[in-house]
Amino acid sequence: MTTPPNASPTLDGLFQRVLGRQPEALALIDPADKMRVTGTAPMRLSFAQAERAIAALTAHFIEYGLPANSVIAVQMPNTVEFVLTMLAAHRAGLIVALLPQLWRQADLTIALNRSGARAIVTSSKIDGVSHADLAMNAAAEAFSIRYVGGFGQDLPEGMVSLDDVMAADFAEPVTVPADARRAAIVTFDVTADGFRAVPRSHLHLISGGLSVFLESGLPQGATLLSALLPSSFASLAASLVPWLLSGGVLALHHPFDIEVMEREINAAACDVLVAPAPLAQRLAEAGLLDRTPTLRHVLGLWRAPEQVASSAAWDHPQATFTDLYLFGEAGLFGARRAADGLPATIMPGAHGAPRAVASSSIAGEILITPKGTLGLRGPMVPAVAYAPTSESGNSLVSGKAIDYVDTGFAARLDRSTGAICITAPPIGIMAVGGYRFLSQDLSEWAKRLGQNAMLTALPDRLSGYRLAGRTSDNARARDAFTELGLNPLMVEAFRDRPAAD
Structure with a gap:
């Protein structure tokens, strides 16, 4: 597929521009512990190898009759297969709905029905959890689903093996003409009015990623290590889009094994780290930058942006630090810290990218x-x-x-x-990492456990909030919440505490 020279680029268009310049250059690196996470071996793909896999998946989606502009839901870990699936879906004219990895059947069913998804793609297992079974069960409750595909081993009956699709011969597909104004992704947010689907075009995505890329001063040909789960606008704007804009390498880390992350940074000679800001600051204080001499840029994401002003100064001159303020799925803005290491002053009104240049767009x-x-x-x-x-x-x-x-x-x-x-933060909304929900839902969920059960959110510096629960029988509470298909954050709120000495 070719894009007219004067057309606004899509994500796949950005990929093809880099492919045309350097087809044999390294493009994607899987997490080093991928075998533990998904049971499959890690991959390292050049742009040409990635292109072959994308074309095979594109042909498959079109052959299966998924109509242009229909929604394909994706729940996957931070692996190469996610990037390939997303670019292939766009090339086939599909809209990608990003499903958070922690979502279980209750959340999945709501999202699939709300977005009218026609297909769902996942991995067989992620961290020991059978996401293939979750996808099949959720698809059974979403009447719009007509196709279920998966990566990995031991897929359930009725789920198409996409590993086999990528390995097989295929006919070059006739693709849908690219249009950057067309919807590219759907993410999901919670506001005071409740759960909502948020569609975004390629222009929305690239605008967000370009502002991050320019504000942080990333170089061309950068090697980025992303430690973000690919389930939000912010994760794509801070990792996938800057990778395509820089034409470098995207190394992926499945959060969070700190020793593995350090080895990955050094093995790939990464010069950019993209991670949650509180974690990045803790790692820097623990000496990570001294042990990873190639790192020159750290992009820290604040899902609780009210914490930025009180955060510690960045006292590590070997690497710049850019605060990325996140506001659910509504949007973000970035501000690179100056030599004093303190958060930049945020003024109202229009801001450019980079922020420090008055004439910037x-x-x-x-x-x-x-x-x-x-x-x-x-x-x-x-x-x-x-x-x-x-x-x-x-x-x-x-x-x-x-x-x-x-x-x-x-x-x-x-x-x-x-x-x-x-x-x-917004009144009535709780956020545990990237998972947002209404505070009133906590009491509703606790009511299902009977009298004397309690579920509450406690402030937490690293993740915004953490969940804690109390009941007369924690094991029974965990089983009940699991049976209801609730997020494991809810289930683990009722974990057993060690007895005091």
Whole structure:
């Protein structure tokens, strides 16, 4: 497939541009412990090898009759197969719905029905959990699903082996013409109004990734190690898109084995680390940068951006540190720290990429809404997906059309500097790492366990919140929540504590 020279690029278009320049260059590296995670051997693919696998998967999706612009749901670990599947789906004209790895049958069924997915792709096992069985059970409850595919061994009956597809001969497919304005992904968020699907175009994705790439000052040909699960807009904007923009190497790490991560950085001579910011700061304080001399850039993602202002100074001059402020699936912005190591001042209004250059192109706009919350708008922000709409389809607030997303994060302006201060997360929403849910759901889930059961969220510096539970029989509570198909974070809230000495 070729893209007209003046057309806006898609993700696959960016890949093909790099492929045309350096087909034999190394492109993708699997996690070193992939055998433990999925039971399959790790791969190292050049751009030409990746292209062959992408073309084979593309031909397969088209041959199976998945119509253009239909949704293919993907629940996979941070491995090479995810990247290949996503690029192949786009080349086949499909929209990729990203399903978080921690989701179990209850969450999966809601997401599949909400997005109207026609297909689902997963791995046989991830960290010992049979995701193939989860996918088959969820597909049985989603009437729109017509195709289920998987990578790995011992796939259940009815699931197509995509490893066999990549290894087999195929006819070059007739692909759908590329259109960057077309929806590329669907992610899932929770707001005060509840669960919602958030579609994004290729332009949204590339705008977000370009702002990260330029603000952090990543070099061409960079080797990035991404320790992010591929289930959100932020994970793609901070890893997959910068890789394609730099034309370098994307090394993948399945979170989090610190010793394995260190070996991977040194083995691939990575110069960029992409990881949750609290973890990256802890690793730096523990001497990681001294043991990984090639690292020059660290991109730290803050899923609780209200924590940035109180974070420790970055006292590691051998590597720059860029704070990436994340606001659910609404959007993000980045700010590279200066020589003093302190978080950069965030001013309201339009900001460029890179932020320090006044003449740079506009990456977005930050504002304080009339409700005293932080709002975002710009080329990466899908405003229509968040706001209530009128019959004509315009996004409305109090009857007026808007073009921004209210993130729900409480914010104010500093009286002396005019800078934005983010003070609190959205009311009524809990976030454990990248998993967001309504606080009222905790009490509803606890009620299913009977009287005297409690499930609550406690503040946690690393993940925002952590879950804790109490009941008269923890083992029974774990079994009940597992049977209900709830997220393992809920199940493990009722883990047994060691007896005090």
